Amino acid sequence: MVPPDFAPPLLMLRLLCCCATLLTFASSVSAGTSNSLMDLSQDGRLLACSNRDSGTVSIVDLQSGELLREVPVGRHPEGVCFLGATHQLVVAAYADDVVVVLNADTGEIGKRIDVDDEPYGVVASTDGSKVFVTLEFPGKVAELDVAAGKVSQEWSVGTFPRGIALNTDGLLYITEYLSGALKQFEPASGKVLNADESGTHVTEHWAGTPEDSLARQVALHPVSGKAYVPHQRSRVTVAHGAGSIFPYVTAINTQPDFDVEKKRRRRIQMDSFRGTYVVANPWEVALSPTGDRLYVVFSGTDDMFICDVLDDNYRELEYAGGLRLGANPRAVRVSADGSRFYVYNALDFTVVGYDAASLQQVLSTTVTSWPGTAEELLGKKLFYTANAPMTRQRWISCSSCHPDGDADGRTWQQPEGLRNTQAMLGLKHTHPIHWSADRDEVQDFEITIRSPLMQGRGLIKGKVNDGLGAPNAGLSAELDALAAYTNSHGFLQSPFAKQGLSESAQRGKELFFSATTKCAECHSGTYFTDLKMHDVGTAATDPTEKFGPEFDTPTLLSVYRSAPYLHHGQAATLEEVLTTHNPDDRHGVTSHLSPQQIADVVEYMKALPLEDMP
Ligand code: HEC
């Protein structure tokens, strides 16, 4: 279906070299635990993985390789971890705002712990007494009292936190998904050593560059305490240039006494790591128990690098070997004795175990099945892969900018002007496509696949029709599948609607639908769009704009999480859309509104959609 560009397995490990001798760590500080979509029980008997599409957790017996059970836990489960030495499991059901505690031996669900919103990463202390979870949209970390089945404390830690790791000194390390920043937080004291600008509870902060993005996980070195963050780099200014998306692992020296003259945050570019062999979309990393090896899985190119850890504050990692994996690998974990590692292939639904010395496969278990149609599965695989025929260079996939149907929070310089990435949510109902409505069906993304951006061979044999010309639908079963998957995303209820509309949002609703503001003249109907083009005076601030001044009215559903705003991404907040970016009342009438009324309209928009729209 999606033939890999690259066939031979990379069994080039220098296996006999005892890499521990390369290490020069001062002292043992902080073995710890890190978030993952997969976990191993401390006794080495069980493996648990969360299946995002099926809404289940699967338990595998590591001795026999048998799937013991698959337990429904809720929509879009993400992080999973065992509690201490027990077979009790904690799972974050991201779309249901609940953390589920279950018994892996029986499959019985114990507590369902309601959390604020969007639980993603989960970690437990090695003795299982402390459990922390990142809450993505509200930007918090919550501590759970598992026995009582409730949240015991929570703290604001930044925007879109996903990755989380806990060291043996009780310090938490948290990654921001869209900025790639790493933050340190001390939950025991709630102490703020260095409150960052937003006044959040953060004791240390290692910002990335503005190009760093999509950091879902962080793993801690068991000896040096260094943090390793797999992430992407998005060079938004060269979308049609030599390269725009790059895979990285960043090593961050977290020691307070570290010589600050030396760089504390060091990016290792993974697509020039092994000669010219390109990999894409790193999802997770794992360290061996001694800390001499680091494993990283690339979900776009379906492969893994095995690296020697150098701890030289300079090169950090050295290529030691590689493996071809299954479709869309998203998780990797190493056994407690380091002799095996396990990989979770999210789109062929397998867990595969390998012998760490020989790299031979020792286990392969199908853990779940695809809940949708065969066509949607094919489409999802195409959306996530950076292999041919989607790209020639294996550097980019649709999901590099539209991960899990969301946007990457970036504004790209396109030949036609600045373009803010849109999410795929509700796409089926909001055609035409693109800010400039220059496409009328998702099959027109054959143009993107063949463009300088992706440089793919494409899915249609022969000529591709124009975005607004004769249909591209029906010309390729694969392209139709890509469209079916891309069109399959619904909306989740806004977190601001969960307690009903606030008084401010009620007032905002009246203003929104009133004849004085005119908002609902264009943002009309179930999806808050008339599906038409209008000049609302927004083109003037981008000198590179070629298509304006008219743009397609965007849906307002889920705008609470899609900053920045407008086609050019120049409005940082919803307030700015209605104020600084609407000086002449060309975009609705807002100049007569008081600051409170503007805030009310914003409150209303943030509450959309009022309920789930599957
Ligand atoms: C380099 C980042 C990047 C990649 C890779 C990418 N996109 Fe996009 N996508 C964008 C940006 C930026 C926009 C907004 C562009 C515009 O409106 O002109 C967008 C818009 C879209 C939209 C329009 C959504 C709407 O509401 O109108 C769809 C659909 C889409 N992309 C699908 C895809 C598919 C399918 C692929 C893979 C073939 C893909 N994208 C690859 C960045 C990207």
Ligand code: HEC
């Ligand atoms: C004449 C039609 C029209 C009217 C009236 C209108 N809008 Fe819009 N709206 C648009 C268009 C077109 C865009 C896209 C403009 C752009 O991206 O440059 C837009 C964009 C937006 C966005 C940004 C969404 C995003 O995803 O970036 C928000 C928020 C918004 N409008 C809210 C409002 C509010 C609130 C009102 C009433 C005060 C209003 N609009 C009135 C047509 C309209």
